[in-house]
Amino acid sequence: MVSPLLVLDLVERTGPLPLGATVAVPLDGSDDDVALVTAWCTRSGNSLVEVIDGVATVRRGPSPDPYADLDPDQIPGTRLWIYTNFDCNLACDYCCVRSSPQAERRALGADRVRKLAGEAVDAGVSELILTGGEPFLLPDLDDLVAACTAALPTTLLTNAMLLRGRRLEMLRRMDRDRLVLQISLDSPTPELHDRHRGARSWERAVAGIRTAQADGFRVRVAATLEPERFSELEPFKAFLDDLGIARDDQVIRALAHRGVADTGLELTVESLIPEITITADGVYWHPVSADHDDQLVTRELFPLADAIAEVKRRFVAHRAKADAAAQWFPCA
Amino acid sequence: MSKPLIIGSVAYTPNVVTIWEGIREYFGDGPAEMDFVLYSNYGRQVDALLAGEIDIAWNTNLAWVRTVAQTGGECRALAQRDTDTVFQTIFVARTGSALGGLEGLKGRRLALGSKDSAQAAILPVHYLHEAGLGDDDVELLRINSDVGKHGDTGRSELDALRAVMDDKADAAALGINTWEAIGRDELMPGAFEVFWESPTYSHCNFTALPTLSDERAAPWVEKLLAMDFDNPAHRPILEMEGLRQWVLPKMDGYASLFDAVKEQGISPRW
Structure with missing residues (x-):
């Protein structure tokens, strides 16, 4: 009673x-x-x-409304990040997930990617984003991408340095109408890019951008910059303009203090709007923390809808708690 | 641009500010621009109306009756909430009390709310009299927790219910709004039961004096009545104020309170 x-x-x-x-x-x-x-x-x-x-x-x-201040594509569960693998041909000194040629592959595999893509549609996801590691190291990447593009519009992140021979043939088999390539490039000249990512990596990335464009793919360029470099973007943007990258496809993001990065933004569950991220090891809060247990949501990948619901539940709880705290600590 | 109408309201909760800022914004695009002034109690507000400091007072039913008394019936009611046309007083006791009706209160203790609350004090006594119960037949426990606000806060009614739970009273009289606020008898089955419900009567209204011309009042009332519960911009204000629709006043719903005020000798002022 x-x-x-x-x-x-x-x-x-x-x-x-x-x-x-x-x-x-x-x-x-x-x-x-x-x-x-x-x-x-x-x-x-x-x-x-x-x-x-x-x-x-x-x-x-x-x-x-916890989503009132978010853009539509920021609402948790709208975009689904999928780490196809963690090994990479590069060993960038700021990699948030510690990828390198020595990193274990930890591949998700075509079967699970296919299942995720199918469940994503039912769960209300509107875009898939494949990343790594370097996805083009996978021999069956074209199968993975086909499973994704058959389900939803898809973005594939790559350093574009391997686009030749068999891997170029894989690229050419991908659906140009449903796939965007997001290629990493950090500067308008080789020096800075190569300092972080390795000798001659800038030259090969730019060549990869041109190859993808020539093959009819839409290319988005993503740069990872230290916060202090955000004041000197114009030369970089002009360079990307000359490369034929639309302004909306020029993505500049701040370096995160994650993985092997020594500096950068401190990002926590409380301070990050979630971007649900799937790896072979589990479901994570955000792709920037996909190798860190502090942002592990669950080890269970399936059903995907349950994982999305859990992330949403936690996000709403964080927002509610923050709002309540704001009420308890007025500025006076 | 014509001078804005000034509406008076009593600030019984901080949300009154939010409500009236919302209503003022709604009226902001014409043709009946308005502003508002908040008062700490209804006595002060009625005085301000009579002094011409405000054009319209958002009055309780007791404030309306008192304005009628002080103006010789020259004031008029412009509009009210749909919920004001069907207000009720509810008599409750602990479940199983088997009071059966108002007659069952003979020789018992009844907790009443603040003495200036029509719903929780004035009308309940009136209903007892109508049921043939004299002043000596029922022991009245008066809880004057929020005098001046005519029971708007509901606090005295909650205290009356606590008195029932604490066995300081056998029953309590409260407004239907408070009964709704505690979830009627549905959230706490076995706690309270209703043993008598009053007929419906009228509660608040917008009160104006003859000095407010029809030419100024009519566009304001027309715009007020046009607020739409299905409009997302209007709905939060209407929900906070406790209505779905503003309506023209139901004047015969005040008869019981006029009678009660007269028979109980309640002052026409303050």
């Missing part, structure tokens, strides 16, 4: 609150009390933020 006094307390404590403000209401700790608070919040249009140590935090009015 729950205490009727609890409901009276809820009404009295929330009544004077401004919309959006929260109040702590002590419970007696029973499951019945939590159920009663939940039922009362549902009925009264208020929201239960959390119950910790026998104290319920209740917000006046409905929970704010």
Whole structure:
């Protein structure tokens, strides 16, 4: 039997609150009390933020829409990142997932990629993004990509240094209408790019961009920059313009302090909008942390919808907690 | 541009600011621009209306009755919430009390809300009298927790329910809004049961004096009545204020309170 006094307390404590403000209401700790608070919040249009140590935090009015400030493609579960493998022909000194020629392959495999692509459609995903490692090291990459492009529009991340011979033939078998190649290039001249990624890597990446373009693929260029270099982007953009890369396909991102990077932005679950990421080892919060257990969501890849739901649940909980904290610590 | 209408409202919760800023914004695109002034209690607000400091007062039913008394019936009600036309007072007791009706209160203790709450004090006494119960037949426990706000906060009614739980009273009288707020008897089965419900009566209304011309009042009322619960821009305000639709006032719904005020000798002012 729950205490009727609890409901009276809820009404009295929330009544004077401004919309959006929260109040702590002590419970007696029973499951019945939590159920009663939940039922009362549902009925009264208020929201239960959390119950910790026998104290319920209740917000006046409905929970704010956690996705209100996000662009449509930022809503968790809209895009699905898939790490096809972790080995790479390069050993970039800032790689967030510690890829290199010595890294274990940890390939996801065509069967699981195919299953993911199929479940992604049903789960409401609108775009697949394949990354590594260097995906073109995989002998069956064209099969993986075909499974993805058959299901959804797909982006394939690559350093474009291996686009010749058998691998170029694999590329040419991919669906140009459904696939975008995202190629890494960090500077308009070789020096900086090669310093991070290895000798002659800039020259070969630029050649790869031209090869892909010549074969009719849409190419997006992604650069990883130290924060201090964001003030000197114009020469780089002009170079990309000359390469024929549309401005919308020029992606500049900040270096993350992850993997083997010594510096960069500190990124945590609390500070990152999730981009659900699948590897052979599990489901991760974001591709930048796909080799770090602090952002591991679950080891279970399937059903994919469950993993997406769990990420969304955690994201909503983080947002609610942050909103509640903001209420508790006004600027005065 | 004509001078904006000034609406008075009592700030019984911080959300009154949010509500009226929303309504002011709604009226901002014409043709009846308005602003608002908040008061700490209804006595102060009615005085301001009579002094011409505000054009329209968002009044409780008791504030309406008192304005009628002080103007010799010259004031008029412009509009109210749909929920104001079907307000009720609910008499509740602990489940199993078997009071059966108001007659069952004879020799019992009834907890009432603040003395200036029509729903939780004035009308309940009126209903007892109508049921043939005199002042000595029922022991009244008066809980004056929010005097001046005419019961708007609902706090005195919650205290009346606590009195029932604490066995300081056998029953409590409360407004239907408070009964709804605690989830009726559905969230806490076995706690409280209703043993009598009043007929419906009218509650709040927008009150104006004859000095407010039809030419100024009519466009404002027309725009008010056009607020749409299905419009996402209007809905949050309507939900906070506790209605789905603004309507023209139901004037015969005030008869019982006029009678109650008269028979109980309640002051026409404050």
